[in-house]
Amino acid sequence: MSGRPDPATRKSQTGERLTAYLEDARGALSGHTVRAVRADLERFAAWCAERGCSPLPARAGTMVAYVEAMASERAPATVRRYVSSIATVHKAAGERSPLEHVTVRRALKRMHRRRGCRQRQVRGLTWTLRRRLMEAAGDRAIDVRNRAILAVAYDAMLRRSELVALQVVDVTMERGGSASLLVRRAKTDPEGGGAMLYLHRDSVRLLSEWLSASGIGGGPLFRSMRKDGTLGGRLHESQVPRIYKAMAERAGLPARIVRRLSGHSPRVGAAQDMIASGIGIPAIMQAGRWKSARMVQRYGERLLAKRNGAAQLARLQKRR
Numbered sequence: 001m002s003g004r005p006d007p008a009t010r011k012s013q014t015g016e017r018l019t020a021y022l023e024d025a026r027g028a029l030s031g032h033t034v035r036a037v038r039a040d041l042e043r044f045a046a047w048c049a050e051r052g053c054s055p056l057p058a059r060a061g062t063m064v065a066y067v068e069a070m071a072s073e074r075a076p077a078t079v080r081r082y083v084s085s086i087a088t089v090h091k092a093a094g095e096r097s098p099l100e101h102v103t104v105r106r107a108l109k110r111m112h113r114r115r116g117c118r119q120r121q122v123r124g125l126t127w128t129l130r131r132r133l134m135e136a137a138g139d140r141a142i143d144v145r146n147r148a149i150l151a152v153a154y155d156a157m158l159r160r161s162e163l164v165a166l167q168v169v170d171v172t173m174e175r176g177g178s179a180s181l182l183v184r185r186a187k188t189d190p191e192g193g194g195a196m197l198y199l200h201r202d203s204v205r206l207l208s209e210w211l212s213a214s215g216i217g218g219g220p221l222f223r224s225m226r227k228d229g230t231l232g233g234r235l236h237e238s239q240v241p242r243i244y245k246a247m248a249e250r251a252g253l254p255a256r257i258v259r260r261l262s263g264h265s266p267r268v269g270a271a272q273d274m275i276a277s278g279i280g281i282p283a284i285m286q287a288g289r290w291k292s293a294r295m296v297q298r299y300g301e302r303l304l305a306k307r308n309g310a311a312q313l314a315r316l317q318k319r320r
Contacts (some may be wrong), residue, residue, distance in 0.1 A: 040085035056093060058086065060101035067107040076111055083108065123260035124269030124299065125244065129253070130154055133244075136251035141213045141229040146243050148210035149222055151203035153240075153266035156181050157288040158197075160240040160263030166221040168211070177201030195289055237263065268299050275300035 048055040087097040137143040170182040179199040224232035240263040
């Protein structure tokens with residue numbers, strides 16, 4: 001008779017170890033990261049339970065099979081995240097990381113060779129698209145809020161988690177009608193050093209309209225809201241991309257564009273507008289608080305291609 005625990009017992013043990021890890025990581029990792037790791041591990045544990053294999057520690061063969069199964073239905077970037085989450089919890093539990101197995105690394109390479117590792121680009125809400133969304137928005141209180149959200153997110157190049165964390169007190173009016181916006185904590189600033197960002201006066205006007213219409217005088221800057229105008233608590237970050245998509249649909253944008261909008265779309269669009277305007281990458285990195293140029297180059301790769309050596313040579317040669 002085998003001494004191995006049955007699938008239900010293994011799943012329970014895995015859940016206990018996962019819970020212990022996440023409790024220990026509380027405060028050291030962002031809430032978004034903790035939620036992602038939990039979801040990834042629960043998915044893996046369920047997959048293992050169906051096949052009667054152990055998720056923690058996971059055998060190399062189990063991981064190879066999981067990578068191949070997920071690669072058939074998920075994007076390569078998503079599969080890489082799954083494996084990274086599994087490896088993180090293995091290390092925290094004192095187990096050997098699955099990524100140390102050469103067969104697992106080969107499985108990931110096969111996936112990339114077969115499907116490529118290029119991620120699909122988020123559609124940026126550039127100034128032109130931003131203006132279309134603004135003009136198409138209605139006059140309800142929720143529309144006033146949505147215009148303010150889009151304006152602030154674009155000017156300050158905010159991630160959705162930063163946007164929903166804003167407080168009324170974080171906005172400081174400046175001479176001339178502009179404002180300074182304090183982002184207290186960010187993905188690249190987990191310890192909360194904070195960053196002071198810029199809001200143009202047209203965005204400040206939209207923000208003032210929202211505060212006036214809602215009657216908000218303190219606390220969270222952006223709140224959930226029913227269509228009848230009833231205010232709720234702090235806006236959840238999952239609502240941010242839905243707001244942009246709803247605004248885009250109202251503006252009549254094609255479905256192929258609407259599908260590619262995300263909570264980061266104003267941030268991406270602002271970066272693309274800066275590149276198109278000839279603003280240098282260091283200044284864009286400073287505005288978006290990126291620590292490396294990689295993401296800026298990815299967001300603006302088509303625009304930057306028009307400035308590369310081959311493009312400059314063609315212009316110097318006056319080719320037609």
